[in-house]
Amino acid sequence: EVQLVESGGGLVQPGGSLRLSCAASGFTFSDFQMNWVRQAPGKGLEWVSLINAAGSTTSYADSVKGRFTISRDNAKNSLYLQMDSLRDEDTAVYYCARERQMGYWGQGTLVTVSS
Amino acid sequence: DVVMAQSPLSLPVTLGQPASISCKSSQSLVYSDGNTYLNWFQQRPGQSPRRLIYKVSNRDSGVPDRFSGSGSGIDFTLKISRVEAEDVGVYYCMQGTHWPLTFGQGTKLEIK
Numbered sequence: 657e658v659q660l661v662e663s664g665g666g667l668v669q670p671g672g673s674l675r676l677s678c679a680a681s682g683f684t685f686s687d688f689q690m691n692w693v694r695q696a697p698g699k700g701l702e703w704v705s706l707i708n709a710a711g712s713t714t715s716y717a718d719s720v721k722g723r724f725t726i727s728r729d730n731a732k733n734s735l736y737l738q739m740d741s742l743r744d745e746d747t748a749v750y751y752c753a754r755e756r757q758m759g760y761w762g763q764g765t766l767v768t769v770s771s
Numbered sequence: 772d773v774v775m776a777q778s779p780l781s782l783p784v785t786l787g788q789p790a791s792i793s794c795k796s797s798q799s800l801v802y803s804d805g806n807t808y809l810n811w812f813q814q815r816p817g818q819s820p821r822r823l824i825y826k827v828s829n830r831d832s833g834v835p836d837r838f839s840g841s842g843s844g845i846d847f848t849l850k851i852s853r854v855e856a857e858d859v860g861v862y863y864c865m866q867g868t869h870w871p872l873t874f875g876q877g878t879k880l881e882i883k
Binding site: 691693700701702703706715717718751753756757758759760761762763764 | 808810812814819820821822825826831861863865867870871872873874875876877
């Protein structure tokens with residue numbers, strides 16, 4: 657069974673940093689692209705970032721480019737999102753999702769940016 | 772960016788009746804490999820999104836056959852043949868053809 661479990665969310669002040677993790681199981685992690693997708697409270701879904709299977713190519717939404725960094729450790733079956741220079745508008749539930757077409761999602765982790 | 776316009780944004784439906792959601796993209800979703808990467812997701816209250824349909828019309832494993840997807844080019848539709856109580860939630864279309872990946876605004880389905 658495919659499982660994706662996010663962690664690392666919490667309350668952080670504007671300008672601060674946070675690192676999210678996504679632990680994958682039930683499939684060969686190193687075979688799949690992975691995404692981060694977020695959902696602000698009461699709002700719709702917004703794609704944030706994607707990394708290829710090898711970890712050599714990344715893509716970002718303009719809203720996070722230069723502030724967020726996606727990475728992965730295939731030996732640990734884990735996906736990461738380093739979030740720096742956080743803003744109020746980054747407050748959201750962050751989901752990891754498997755492959756570009758997002759066939760599987762985790763349960764999400766809440767990031768709250770507030771002073 | 773490719774804009775995905777869903778309609779309606781709110782969809783009250785009587786149990787057992789059909790429902791239909793439209794999704795129109797601002798440009799063709801046909802990829803260079805010939806595939807059309809248009810997906811549909813369901814998000815029940817308090818839950819994560821779940822993919823129902825991929826590449827326009829392919830149902831994911833475990834998705835009831837009352838859900839169907841159709842369309843081509845820039846015009847797509849999700850249909851539910853007979854709405855059940857468990858179908859309440861928000862439905863999103865998403866294009867996986869162009870960068871950045873983009874979602875529709877969501878359609879909230881409720882029971883009348």
